[in-house]
Amino acid sequence: MASSGNNNTNANDGKYTAAMIFLHGLGDTGQGWSDSIGAIIPPYCKLICPTAPSIPITLNGGMKMTSWFDLMALSADGPEDIEGIKKANSLVLKMIEEEEAKHSIPCNRILIGGFSQGGALALHTALRHPKSLAGVLAFSCWLPLHKEYPAALNQANKGVPIFQCHGDIDLIVPRIWGNKTADILRPLLTTYNFKVYPGLAHSSSNEEMKDAAAFIARCLPPK
Template structure:
């Protein structure tokens, strides 16, 4: 796997944000956007997914956290790939904990497939994370919950979705939001009128405020 893009904090390092890109992108793709909205005491890590064939794209090889087989909500999922990617996320979190950042000062997030990976990883981690953020994503292997849930129900989670998303349908976002309501005490779901499969200034401002609230200065 390529080395992640790391943006060090300008003040004393007391929190970490790990952000996962969408299918076919790289860590570089989101690094400047996320660097602009993270708190100044927060380190940013933007890894790049390994390159592998993606069934949905005719087997074409591209950076992908796990295989995507179909865009049908009830279709087959790459369970092994999702779990393998989740182990990678959990080990990145452990590395930050070993470096002295407590789990409740670590936030993970992502866009699209990266957002799916972030929320699945957060829900299956038996530790209290500072925050989880999912942009234009969904909850993979959702039928494995509530059995697969390991995190405390107090996990702060922000899910954002455009209501005109042609790739990850808005109804997937709504379905994910309704599942998360049964798992967590206060997940937040924000929708953006007219937004397609991308981000907007309004959404990024919401993410900035959420991360600053969940990872306040210490």
């Protein structure tokens, strides 16, 4: 699994006080998002954009592509790759632990985010994490293993700020999936915001990125 950083290498002589882990969507790479996310984070924030392993995807007839876990159905209530989700979750946990242990960035200064499948994994990881994170930025995604909530929520992250975004004409991850996720999370969390963007498909927009930048700045203020 490779990773790609941002261009803020001179911030505080290379000593970052915060970090953001951003997870790409199906078939993409970390490099596909590193420039756009790198442009909206503060200079003291380290950016980590890992690339998922290449695995066979059931939904695509077994074709191999970069993916955090297998996708098995188009329905929000269809079968899910439970073991694959757990394995992917472990990868993200290792990244968080490495920032804490090797780079002295505390968990509450680490924000995780992602697009589509990556956003789903970001939500999954944060909601079950045993320590409070700085926040979650979730683009065009859904909540994996949603039937396990509210029991699956770790109370340490009940107050984690979550900003979930979705386009209203998304045909890949339909808006109804985002709505269903919001219906589950809104009553469970104290700092949760779900915003729908008119005219946006399975992509990002300037308005969404401006909102994301403001959210990151609130979650990761200067130390």
